[in-house]
Amino acid sequence: MNIDFSGKYVLITGASRGIGRATAIEFAECGAHVIVHYKENDAAAMKTLSMLKGDKHFLLKANLDDPFLVERAVFKALKKAGHIEILVNNAGVYKECDLLSSTYEEWQMHVNDTFKTNFIGMSNLTYFLAKHMAANGGGKIINVSSRGAFRGEPTAPAYGASKAALNQFSQSLAKLLAPKQVFVYVVAPGFVETEMSTSALKGHKGTEIKNQSPLNRVAKPEEVAHAIVLLASEHTEFMTGCILDINGASYLRS
Ligand SMILES: NC(=O)c1ccc[n+]([C@@H]2O[C@H](COP(=O)([O-])OP(=O)(O)OC[C@H]3O[C@@H](n4cnc5c(N)ncnc54)[C@H](OP(=O)(O)O)[C@@H]3O)[C@@H](O)[C@H]2O)c1
Incomplete structure (x- = not known):
């Protein structure tokens, strides 16, 4: 199976580290021009950029929590690239909060901060780029969810809920956008070896x-990246709306 993204631009959110960086590397290997989005970690984003094969890649810095900055980032990216065929909504945060011991203020912060990044920011970016793709012959949107959307996240309830919202949002858009040749997918990893999971994996519950x-073992970022690249390829049109589990059979649903 040949996967070739030559001439296409892919915007990957949260590409400064972890799954986003591994995904950027894989897309560049397959000929794509990569827009390396990140929030604030300039050094890490530049490192990702330096690891990419090929040309016309560039950095895009924006805090997705701010709707104004999302709009500005889309404008900047389209001005520079001219067109974007693939969007990978990967950026996310994992925040813990114990409902039983937290104050009401801490609880509000937990829910609002998690949803701002994991759902609202992602949906705002999708708003602009889905319209762009629909008006320009089509495209692919791959959203990074989590096993926690199905299994439950008792110590991070807003995280699980935000990813469940992302799943349903993706499936609604898959139905809406298919006639416009815009295809929408979800990958749902279990634990992956990245900074987000470092403390859990190194802690007493690591084994x-x-x-x-x-x-x-847990997943390597490249294993998630391979699935994302496959979904972005031309071979998966009829898989639109799917949620692909990448969890090493740690949580099976049927
Ligand atoms: N790691 C896991 O075990 C695991 C498991 C299941 C699902 N996931 C999901 O996979 C995705 C990637 O996770 P990861 O482990 O690779 O994460 P990570 O290593 O913690 O990296 C997070 C990335 O998101 C960016 N980011 C965070 N908040 C942002 C905001 N408000 N606006 C814009 N960008 C923001 C960060 O940018 P800066 O570098 O600039 O801060 C960074 O590039 C997430 O959606 C996560 O929920 C991860």
């Missing part, structure tokens, strides 16, 4: 977490 999978 227990790895043993949740019969492979006795």
